[in-house]
Amino acid sequence: MGKKVHPKVDEAIETLNMGDGPSRRKLLAGTGMFSAAAAASALLAACSSNSSASSSSSGVAAAGGGKNPFPAVPNQQYYFNNHADTNEFFTPTKYGYSDAAALLGLPTPTWGGSATSSDSEMVSFMNTAIAAKPAGIATTVIDSAMATPVANAMNAGIPVVTYNADGIYTHGVPQIYTNRLGYVGQALYLSGQSMGNQIKTLIPGGGEIAIFIATPGTGNIQPRYDGAASVLGSNYHVTEVATTTVDATELADEKTYILGHKSSLKGAFAVDSGSTGNLYAALTGTGMAGKIPAGGFDTDPRTLNGLKAGVVNFTIFQDPYLQGFLPTLYLYLYNLSGGQLVPPNTDTGLTVIRSSDISTFLKNSRYQGGASAEMYLPRPAGPISNPVATTST
Numbered sequence: 001m002g003k004k005v006h007p008k009v010d011e012a013i014e015t016l017n018m019g020d021g022p023s024r025r026k027l028l029a030g031t032g033m034f035s036a037a038a039a040a041s042a043l044l045a046a047c048s049s050n051s052s053a054s055s056s057s058s059g060v061a062a063a064g065g066g067k068n069p070f071p072a073v074p075n076q077q078y079y080f081n082n083h084a085d086t087n088e089f090f091t092p093t094k095y096g097y098s099d100a101a102a103l104l105g106l107p108t109p110t111w112g113g114s115a116t117s118s119d120s121e122m123v124s125f126m127n128t129a130i131a132a133k134p135a136g137i138a139t140t141v142i143d144s145a146m147a148t149p150v151a152n153a154m155n156a157g158i159p160v161v162t163y164n165a166d167g168i169y170t171h172g173v174p175q176i177y178t179n180r181l182g183y184v185g186q187a188l189y190l191s192g193q194s195m196g197n198q199i200k201t202l203i204p205g206g207g208e209i210a211i212f213i214a215t216p217g218t219g220n221i222q223p224r225y226d227g228a229a230s231v232l233g234s235n236y237h238v239t240e241v242a243t244t245t246v247d248a249t250e251l252a253d254e255k256t257y258i259l260g261h262k263s264s265l266k267g268a269f270a271v272d273s274g275s276t277g278n279l280y281a282a283l284t285g286t287g288m289a290g291k292i293p294a295g296g297f298d299t300d301p302r303t304l305n306g307l308k309a310g311v312v313n314f315t316i317f318q319d320p321y322l323q324g325f326l327p328t329l330y331l332y333l334y335n336l337s338g339g340q341l342v343p344p345n346t347d348t349g350l351t352v353i354r355s356s357d358i359s360t361f362l363k364n365s366r367y368q369g370g371a372s373a374e375m376y377l378p379r380p381a382g383p384i385s386n387p388v389a390t391t392s393t
Helices: 007-015 022-028 035-056 089-105 120-132 144-155 188-202 222-232 249-258 274-275 279-285 299-307 322-336
Strands: 078-082 112-114 136-141 160-170 173-178 182-186 207-213 236-242 265-270 294-297 314-319 352-353
Touching: 007 120, 035 279, 078 089, 078 120, 078 322, 089 322, 112 120, 120 144, 120 322, 136 144, 136 322, 144 160, 160 322, 182 322, 188 265, 188 294, 188 314, 207 222, 207 249, 207 274, 207 279, 222 236, 236 299, 249 265, 249 274, 249 279, 265 279, 274 279, 274 294, 274 299, 279 294, 279 299
Parallel strands: 078 112, 078 136, 136 160, 160 182, 207 236, 207 265, 265 294, 294 314
Antiparallel strands: 160 173, 314 352
16 A cells, blocks of 8 residues: 655645656655655745745736736836816726726826816926826827927926827818827717717708817817818808806806707707716706707716617717726836837727617726726627727728
8 A cells, every 4th residue: 555645745746846856755755744744835835935036026916916927117107197187087097097007016197187178287287297207198188288398208208198189180180289109099080070970860951050069179179079060061050169167067058058049959969078968957958858869979977868868869989998098008018118119099989879889888887987896897798899990081
């Protein structure tokens, strides 16, 4: 009958792949079960210690307990500059950069800017970021005021990418104000053209159309209005109606305009998240819900409720989560590669959402800015529908 082997000895032989060498034979012939087990435990502990030390010197811990294969890179603090830094639209953006940082083992990026699209406040925060000498800066660019601070950062050796807004379009021609490395966000003029085509489908005969806009002239939303206007022919009388960035004011301005044009208005639309979010209440409050088509942008919960109720006909999604996740990833890879992996211009999408599509977007998740911290959502069963690529001509 063969000698009984202690489980710890068996584990050491298997884990350390000892084969039939001297070490294996010494363990099997150990003086008593205890001494053999103790020797095996010591070997396993030493192996684990060496593995941990190697991990800490060559890489950073990855989310989920695995080992990040990338080496640790010094100074990985990033800054995000924003033109509406308290707006709920950017809650998924904050989740995005936080998740990317956690995945890569980086400190959470620093967030700031302006709540009211103030150039002076955005420039001030940009200057604060530059003075901190971070590993990189992500910023929105709503007008030419950011040209100098972006250039100053780049001249100081700080890589800069833009997200959400990159400049403006004049008659469909992009005017990029800065020398940033790359842009992560929606193709804004094309998204406006998509909205214009939705309007033509809903109101084929033409007529008076209102398009609400928070801040006319800014590079994050003016291109959408211009794109929509470019595809609406002479049968449409299109009015650009300013609503401001203050939520209560947006609703009041929309109701005032709708009440003043009840007899002639054929449709009410919007090119920003807040103005779109207020359409449901504005139409309901003026007695126009269901009487005229409506639509706009983004997945504000109020917009989704309007879609569910049939008052809002469509909304166009641009994926703000990716606008936080990808700039963080791109800046990290730029630093990791010594500047060889330059951040690419990335279109975060143009998905037209209708009432039949909203079940996926009603889920309470961080990807939509919800309170749920659940990171894994099983994809919907059945065929996958993909929108036409926005970069096609």
